[in-house]
Amino acid sequence: DAGVIQSPRHEVTEMGQEVTLRCKPISGHNSLFWYRQTMMRGLELLIYFNNNVPIDDSGMPEDRFSAKMPNASFSTLKIQPSEPRDSAVYFCASSLETTDTQYFGPGTRLTVL
Amino acid sequence: QQQVKQSPQSLIVQKGGISIINCAYENTAFDYFPWYQQFPGKGPALLIAIRPDVSEKKEGRFTISFNKSAKQFSLHIMDSQPGDSATYFCAASISSALSNTGNQFYFGTGTSLTVIP
Numbered sequence: 001d002a003g004v005i006q007s008p009r010h011e012v013t014e015m016g017q018e019v020t021l022r023c024k025p026i027s028g029h030n031s032l033f034w035y036r037q038t039m040m041r042g043l044e045l046l047i048y049f050n051n052n053v054p055i056d057d058s059g060m061p062e063d064r065f066s067a068k069m070p071n072a073s074f075s076t077l078k079i080q081p082s083e084p085r086d087s088a089v090y091f092c093a094s095s096l097e098t099t100d101t102q103y104f105g106p107g108t109r110l111t112v113l
Numbered sequence: 114q115q116q117v118k119q120s121p122q123s124l125i126v127q128k129g130g131i132s133i134i135n136c137a138y139e140n141t142a143f144d145y146f147p148w149y150q151q152f153p154g155k156g157p158a159l160l161i162a163i164r165p166d167v168s169e170k171k172e173g174r175f176t177i178s179f180n181k182s183a184k185q186f187s188l189h190i191m192d193s194q195p196g197d198s199a200t201y202f203c204a205a206s207i208s209s210a211l212s213n214t215g216n217q218f219y220f221g222t223g224t225s226l227t228v229i230p
Contacts, residue, residue, distance in 0.1 A: 004156075031216070042222040043157070043202060056217060091156050100145045100208050100216050104156030 002026075004105035006092050012111045018080040021108045024073055025094030033102060034067055034077050035091040043091075049075065050097070082112045116140060117205050119221025126228050132190040134224045136203035139184065143205040145216065148177065148188050151200045151223075160201070161188070164208070193228045200225050 005024040013019055025032050033048040047057040049069045057067070064083070069075040079086055089109050093102040119136045126132045136146075147162035163170045163177040163186065170177045176189040190197055203221040 033218075043220045045217065045220075048217060093156075095216065100162070100206065101147070101159050102216075102218060104149075104158065106154075107156050 004092055004094055004103055006090075006105035006108050008108060009106060010109045010111075012113065013082055014113050015083055016081045017112075018078065019082045019086075019110060019112075021077040021090050021092075021110070023075045023077070023092030023105060025075070025092070026103055027073065028096060029094035029103075030072065030097045031095045031102075032069060032075050033093040033095075034075070035093065035104075037089045037091060037107070046077070079110075082110075084112045086110060087112050115222070116219035117203060117221045119203050119224060121224060122222070123225040124227070126193045126226065128193065128195060128228055128230050130193050130228075132188075132193045132197070132226055132228070134188045134201055134203070134226075135185065136187065136205075136221050137183075137185045138205045138219075140205070140219075141184070142207050143219075145206045145208040146177070146179065146186050147204050147206075147218070148175075149202045149204065149220075151202065153199075157202055190226075193226075195228045195230050198226055198228050 007022045031050050034046040037043045046059045047067045052069045067077045089107045091107045093104045095102045117138050148160045149157035150160040151157040161172050161175050163179050165181050174191045179186045201224045204218040206216045206218045
């Protein structure tokens with residue numbers, strides 16, 4: 001299996017621009033998680049889906065952030081408009097409902113200038 | 114509110130020494146406690162995990178000690194090697210066997226381990 005796939009791996013954009021991060025979970029996994037990692041705040045859960053349905057989005061910082069999971073094999077995290085404080089590494093992880101292990105992707109390093 | 118508290122923030126150990134990282138939690142409903150290892154530029158990867166029905170789990174040089182009454186668990190790395198230098202995260206969750214909406218992890222803040230040759 002290819003593991004969790006994230007794209008792009010690096011993104012540099014200017015303040016005010018729209019940013020879309022993409023994730024393909026491991027085939028067959030039915031839970032998907034979006035995390036943000038910074039030096040100051042560590043690893044934060046932003047939102048997670050179970051069977052394509054958002055379960056908990058309480059970690060989403062503000063209305064500029066939105067996430068979708070239109071089908072079992074694809075999810076997006078969108079930031080519009082982006083701000084310099086959004087600069088971080090964003091991870092996607094997936095898991096199988098009958099097990100507890102979360103498998104992380106390689107992350108997207110976002111830099112907002 | 115931090116559901117899982119982890120210490121220390123950073124740790125420097127000599128090669129061959131023992132590395133110990135501690136975590137504490139409050140929610141007694143948690144029943145799954147994994148440790149994740151993260152190398153620079155990579156995503157976290159599961160290292161070892163324990164459930165509260167046992168007090169210790171060992172896999173090679175890595176051991177989790179679990180104290181249910183104290184609501185604490187720790188990772189011990191025996192014979193630490195320079196290749197163990199990484200960031201370690203503890204986490205806690207209500208396992209998917211008890212939740213019908215997936216298993217949300219509550220991560221600690223991480224410990225940066227450096228093993229000096």
